[in-house]
Amino acid sequence: MADARDDPDNDLLAAAVAGDRDAFGALLERHYNRIHGLAWQLTGSRADADDIAQDVCCTLVEKIATFRGEAKFTTWLCGIVVNASRDLRRRRRSFSGFTERLAVLAGLARGPDGRDLHDAIWVRSAIARLKPAYREAAVLVAGQQLTHGEAAEILGVAESTVSWRMHEVRRMLSGGGEGGG
Incomplete structure (x- = not known):
């Protein structure tokens, strides 16, 4: 396992934990593509990845102070993304997708984007x-x-x-x- 002390994010993390908004913003900017990419890989949907990434960014505002440095920041962050993806899956199961379909039918939300099907085909074909x-x-x-x-x-x-x-x-x-x- 990697040594968290060698984490390239240590300086930004220390500043962000201390309340430095610029450092927090820099961390988000540095890791947003990882957050979104992992969410996309887990869900196979760009729209779901967008939602999860937004949730994770909001969650980080609250959780950054709880980071204890026992693991690399990226490992800790991936855990938050996995949990957010699981939460989305649970919410979807509990509502059986009914409200989402209803919103699309009522014109309140967009249906699946054709790019999602094309762009995510490798994910779905291999691991769906x-x-x-x-x-x-x-x-x-x-x-x-x-x-x-x-x-x-x-x-x-x-x-x-x-x-x-x-x-x-x-x-x-x-x-x-x-x-x-």
């Missing part, structure tokens, strides 16, 4: 059928290039669990098993 636990591991390890240890920390599981999930993902994607969920 995977159970969320496998999908999250694959996105963090393969998509975000995190170590198994960093992914385990974010997901709240043992490093060996992430290693096993990645083994299973490779097996499932090569046609050796079902990953449906």
